[in-house]
Amino acid sequence: MAELEVKNLYKIFGPSPKNAYKLSKEGVGKDEILKKTGNTIGVNNVSFTVNEGETFVVMGLSGSGKSTLIRCLNRLQDPTYGEVHVNGKNIVSLNKEELRDLRRNKMSMVFQNFGLFPHRTVRQNVDYGLEIQGIALEERKKRAYEALELVGLKGYEEMKPNELSGGMQQRVGLARALVLDPDILLMDEAFSALDPLIKRNMQDELIELQEKVRKTIVFITHDLDEALKLGDRIAVMYEGTIVQIGTPEEILTEPANDYVRDFVENVDRTKVLTAETIMKKPIAVVDSKEGPSAALRRMKKEEISSIFVLDKDRKIKGIIDIKDAKRLSDKKEKSFEKILKQDFDTAKLTTRIIDLLPIASQTHYPIAVLDEKNRLSGVIVRVSLISGISRNGGEQHVE
């Protein structure tokens, strides 16, 4: 079931949202609406769903409406029109008390500039959300300590936020959100204020943490690399609308329009594209059915110098050289056993290209790509690696 569902959400700032809404529905552009009515459309007819346990990244430049959008999700800003469903319940119609309940139990938020309470210690920052619910000191201390340990801040409990580095401060922010054990975590440019190195560290740790806690995360960022790294799916926002929603690979390989294309042009593709996107259909022989002479014929036809040998479940038994196959074929032998070699490399469908590069530079066999059941699903040769990295149908450029 979808944990979070946003339907036709609008956030309109200005004196007459109704007019602006009407004009927008008629297809009038944002600038013209501003000129005519004095209203700014922050979020313009946005719809998406986020599944349980998914990390959903909303990416856009400043002014694209992404921060407004995330604030509509926990109603730090009230949407002008549209619905936000959490577990099937429309939270736009909640009253004050129900809304507080939602914020205390269901969704927490992490902020770009941390938003820590300067007058409270680290521990008191983290247990604030429990304190305002009237939970006893002993209990909330215990839970705060647990949350701090989870984010790697054990031993810093009694310090004040301004005594910590930026990265550590954001860990406090994260612990403060996690201590409430929410189902949904809203992260608004959570790492954008950090140094690049610390930022990367925090991203890695978030991925690790996410493996442990499996929250539904909505992550806002203006950093494409960050979006591609963290997102299970990414929504690209432009001028208040979502122009594309897709997996990182889809965003990279099938940009929906020129805006997205320009955006993704300079990305380090090796970090995002996986073996699955660049692998080729495997050329292989099946042991029980075909012998060395069939393999030899296949290799000559495909102009390759080695070929994988599979069992009848398409699992790899080994790889053979064209020279060895010729020898066996000349002797009219029927079995591959003597010439099967095992010194080939394998990769999973989800292995990223950047991790394949060192392997590819060492092996002289193709890399075998295996699916979840260890069956041969494709092969990667050096040429396809290079063409996968370079954009615009790179294969033509490869000599």
Added chain:
Amino acid sequence: MLNDLTIPQIPIGDLFERFIRFLQRNFDFFFEAVNVIIRSLVQNLNGLLIFLPGIIVIIIFSLLAWWVGTKWLGLFTLIGLILIYSMGFWSSAVSTLSLVLVSSIIALIIGIPLGILASKSERASSIIRPLLDFMQTMPAFVYLIPAIILFERGAVAGTIATVIFAMPPVVRLTNLGIRQVPTDVIEAAKSLGSTGKQLLFKVQLPISLPTIFAGINQTIMLALSMVVIASMIGAGGLGQDVRTALSRVNIGFGFEAGLAVVILAMIIDRITQSFGDKAKN
């Protein structure tokens, strides 16, 4: 040309006087109640400080200064108060101090909530701001006139005039302090499910405390300066002494009385400032 135009005179002064008379006639019971309360407050505090031997009071204040500030502040307080005592202004200083304390406390009790209100609502802020401008820039003597009409001449009218004159800084700085709390801190508190009350008392007020203390400090200092002026309507204290010196053209006595005011002001200022620094940490 302008002389030829006949712009009718608008009787603002008349209207105001009628308003004050109206208050006097119809809300007498209210002003009488205020009168009784303030008089008993000032008299009791004054009585207590005068009843105790001077040296005990001096030591108590010095220890307080030491506790909130440094030992140097304690020492300064000790020497300053002994000097006032030795110049023969002790009972005047004590009565001035009582007046300052009572009017400051009243100003704070009214001013801090007003500041909070102004920070929470734009409409309240737009009403309160010109009111504060009025209170701050209207020449201080002018308050004295309606004050003696509505209250009896003496300490009470002096206190009321002082409250009005001294209140603006704490209202302004409370408002400013709360508005200066960073947005993301407010959003964080809200996003964790704070009620309005929790937001105010657990986040906004504690964070703006240093600024509010600066306002409290300013209010107390203004109260002290007004109390001297209030001697014109018989509020007594050091202001009375300054006035006496002025009417007799007694240079030495005037300087001594003025010096006593300065010493008192510096002690009160440093002590309240140290309170503010304590709040910061």
